[in-house]
Amino acid sequence: MSHRTVEIMDTTLRDGEQTSGVSFSASEKLTLAKLLLEELKVDRIEVASARVSDGEFKAVKNITEWAKSEGYLQKVEVLTFVDKGVSLDWMVATGAKVQNLLTKGSLNHLTHQLKKTPDQHFKDIGEVISKAETLGITTNVYLEDWSNGMRNSPEYVFHFLDFLTAQPVKRILLPDTLGVLTHQETFDFLDQIIQRYPNTHFDFHGHNDYDLSVANVMESLKAGVHGLHLTVNGMGERAGNAPLASVVAVVNDFMPNIAINVKESSLYKVSKLVSAFTGFGIPDNKPIVGDNVFTQTAGIHADGDSKKNLYFNDLLPERFGRKRKYALGKTSGKANIQKNLQELGLTLNDDELKKVTERIIELGDKKERVTKDDLPYIISDVLDSEWHQQRVFVKSYVLTHSKGLKPSTTLSIEIDGKAYEENAQGDGQFDAFINALKKVYGREKMELPKLVDYAVRIPPGSTSDALCETIITWQTKEKSFTTRGLDSDQTVSAIKATEKMLNLF
Structure with a gap:
């Protein structure tokens, strides 16, 4: 021709x-x-x-x-x-x-x-x-x-x-x-x-x-x-x-x-x-150059790609200097997660994979955007949660922050099946939460561990809606230990890390 x-x-x-x-x-x-x-x-x-x-x-x-x-x-x-x-x-x-x-x-x-x-x-x-x-x-x-x-x-x-x-x-x-x-x-x-x-x-x-x-x-x-x-x-x-x-x-x-x-x-x-x-943005779904064009979202597509590239077409991303990606969300399923794990060089057993999948679906239902960079944090959070039996549940809380007023927290917590509710002020929302928690444990004549280190990090390259991990180190008379919490909201991730501490403590 x-x-x-x-x-x-x-x-x-x-x-x-x-x-x-x-x-x-x-x-x-x-x-x-x-x-x-x-x-x-x-x-x-x-x-x-x-x-x-x-x-x-x-x-x-x-x-x-x-x-x-x-x-x-x-x-x-x-x-x-x-x-x-x-x-x-x-x-x-x-x-x-x-x-x-x-x-x-x-x-x-x-x-x-x-x-x-x-x-x-x-x-x-x-x-x-x-x-x-x-x-x-x-x-x-x-x-x-x-x-x-x-x-x-x-x-x-x-x-x-x-x-x-x-x-x-x-x-x-x-x-x-x-x-x-x-x-x-x-x-x-x-x-x-x-x-x-x-x-x-x-x-x-x-x-x-x-x-x-x-x-x-x-x-x-x-x-x-x-x-x-x-x-x-x-x-x-x-x-x-x-x-x-x-x-x-x-x-x-x-x-x-x-x-x-x-x-x-x-x-x-x-x-x-x-x-x-x-400053003229490229729509995510724009053919060839959009962010989503070479991203598989449905788990069945990722599964098919693992079985003889069933969902590939001639538009291979490598032609355009790009790579295929597998989105993480409520429709992604285990196959998408496995693809991302392979790229990160991580392996999970079937039970761990199931738990991580459930957590990603939970985040997807909340409309949280989950990326490959978030995956190690989610794995760490989920597997860390397995190490203890949960006896303390933070049931609900209201965090307030108003100009001219000290931040305050109203807390509802359940310990061994017994419900407590307290309110306290603090220098910040999380400090107010801790003060409310101290009131609850003060009723039971229990002293909480001291917070000795507090660090927040987000996955490298993530955006403003990324998940963040809060890592808190606690000190008792006998030892120090660390707990982690994961959420898109920094204060909430700190509260989750604190809930883990309460169960370990």
Whole structure:
């Protein structure tokens, strides 16, 4: 089967920057330009709109200086306007050599926005293209609103293309500007154009307003387009552009006659960096680059993966520089826990595994987020709980902390079947809890061990909703000993450690 190579033009730095609330600094643009061309191996990048700002000028100048030194200058493109050459003068000052000239691809836009006739518009465009040629600037031409042009004024579009294909233009760029095309329309419109102009290079620029951008990209390739415009994380105006990672995976897996140069294993790295620079978060369920994409949650899936990889598909995480993970929660079951234990190098017997599973399910029911890093803490807590017979139960407590008032605790506790209730104040909530506890044991003429050390830790790399482990060392007249408590709330984990002490004591 013969292969044809399709160009990938990444427009994250231009169209992607039109995401609401997103703006790249000049240094960020340079960093991403280097990554996109050298690490990710995209064929071209669109880096800015001409005349926008002084910052944009500086960003483009930095990129072109680097690109020229590395032989990438013809891969760097700038959006320009039909403005009697003002954009071209701006480009010359930045050192850029490829313009993507924005023109009107529908009669509706031309009539109501520019208020010109087709011939007037074509004349203005011809003058810009001619000036670009004298300046040594390569011209590609955008037909803005082309998709609606094909729907509502196809005669105008073909009249325009007849004009452009006779001009010194390298590529014609066909955008679904408003993201309105269905996959069938995408194929039909592009098929008509490519058959009519077989010697012209056409790019397809898809938007995602109906979540159809990837399907439309596939249809554009079937119709024979020569280039695609994509963005990292699908960034862009409104619902964004066709997402780079998804398109790369789809083309590589489902379109064997199409070749692209993008390096799959770098997609995730670049995706995370773009997210960090922009503050534009990646949804957990976003294909290829989302946090949950290679995470199995259901225990039956983890079990199946252990039995001939029954729940694997061709989207192996290693392709994208990632690893498969197994979530811990109320639906995970023993199989998920075993997978995480293997990764940590830990082993449990069947009885221990059952108890740990029950604890994780309990935490899941409370909507606690449990991670692999939490697992050693949970194991320690569960197995530590087995070492003593429980005779003391902290049944209930109310912890209060108000501005201007000392923290207080009301405590309900059961000792050998007998219920007690006390209230006390303290320097903090846990101190108030201990003081209430001292009152209970004072009734029975019993002295509690002294608290001599108190430490709190969370699993390394965990987030603000992580489980925390409180480790308390106690001192009696005879010896010292340590107990641990585990919970997402620090005070509650300390109370659990104290309950263990009471049973050991």
